Amino acid sequence: MTLRLEGVGKEFEPGVPVLADLDLTIAPGEFVCVVGASGSGKSTLLSMVAGLTSPTSGRVLLDGREVTGPGPERGLVFQTASLYPWRSVARNVAFGLESLGVPRERREEHVGRLLTEVGLAPFASALPGRLSGGQQQRVAIARALACSPRVLLLDEPFGALDVQTKEDMQLLIRQVWQDVATTVIMVTHDVEEAVFLGQRVLVLSCDPGRIARDLTVGLPTARSLEDKRSPAFLALRAEVEDLVRAEHRAHQARV
Numbered sequence: 438m439t440l441r442l443e444g445v446g447k448e449f450e451p452g453v454p455v456l457a458d459l460d461l462t463i464a465p466g467e468f469v470c471v472v473g474a475s476g477s478g479k480s481t482l483l484s485m486v487a488g489l490t491s492p493t494s495g496r497v498l499l500d501g502r503e504v505t506g507p508g509p510e511r512g513l514v515f516q517t518a519s520l521y522p523w524r525s526v527a528r529n530v531a532f533g534l535e536s537l538g539v540p541r542e543r544r545e546e547h548v549g550r551l552l553t554e555v556g557l558a559p560f561a562s563a564l565p566g567r568l569s570g571g572q573q574q575r576v577a578i579a580r581a582l583a584c585s586p587r588v589l590l591l592d593e594p595f596g597a598l599d600v601q602t603k604e605d606m607q608l609l610i611r612q613v614w615q616d617v618a619t620t621v622i623m624v625t626h627d628v629e630e631a632v633f634l635g636q637r638v639l640v641l642s643c644d645p646g647r648i649a650r651d652l653t654v655g656l657p658t659a660r661s662l663e664d665k666r667s668p669a670f671l672a673l674r675a676e677v678e679d680l681v682r683a684e685h686r687a688h689q690a691r692v
């Protein structure tokens with residue numbers, strides 16, 4: 438599914454643009470990370486693609502059709518898993534399929550495969566309250582994948598996790614991306630994470646948010662955590678960090 442943003446701008450208050458002049462094409466199956474200083478509009482950009490908020494100007498298009506609201510072809514994962522505490526892990530994952538009226542047998546088979554994919558098959562009948570934060574995010578990822586989304590939208594999904602769990606989740610999401618061949622757009626504060634996961638990294642400027650840089654990550658598709666120490670990785674990470682820092686300082690100087 439091709440995602441296009443054409444001249445997209447967003448104002449929450451009239452005359453105060455949060456995002457402006459966003460022109461962007463994301464090809465089917467790409468993994469794109471979005472970074473930028475706090476307040477640059479990363480989550481707002483993702484919300485517009487999700488159809489949770491509409492642009493003030495311009496259009497968001499999925500395969501040429503304008504986005505006017507949420508849809509099952511877009512899966513969402515936020516920083517907190519927001520699972521239903523009274524539903525088992527499997528029934529949390531099955532929620533969207535139940536809403537779509539998928540028959541029980543097909544639902545259970547699909548949910549079983551997803552739980553295996555995210556490494557949670559033994560927890561199928563557990564309640565979410567018994568799981569760690571990382572495990573809960575695994576459930577949220579499986580739930581987002583349940584309706585076979587063509588675009589997976591991730592807003593700081595690992596922001597609240599400790600370093601080791603975060604790295605496990607980074608490997609998991611790369612694996613999921615390769616296995617289900619979906620487009621992934623991920624907002625993160627963590628430049629190392631963006632360079633490790635993305636094929637492209639978009640750096641947003643502030644006041645209003647625009648695409649300051651659209652960098653191609655020229656690292657091999659098969660990546661391991663050791664690659665984070667390679668000279669090519671470190672150079673790209675430094676380049677993105679410098680850009681984000683420069684945008685943050687420019688923003689501070691204006692306020």
Ligand SMILES: Nc1ncnc2c1ncn2[C@@H]1O[C@H](COP(=O)(O)OP(=O)(O)OP(=O)(O)O)[C@@H](O)[C@H]1O
Nearest residue numbers: 449450455473474475476477478479480481482626
């Ligand atoms: N619903 C809303 N109503 C009014 N203003 C909003 C709303 N959502 C976001 N904003 C404003 O838009 C700007 C961008 O917010 P957004 O959350 O998109 O930035 P961000 O880059 O994701 O920030 P952070 O990195 O801190 O999460 C901020 O100034 C924020 O206050």
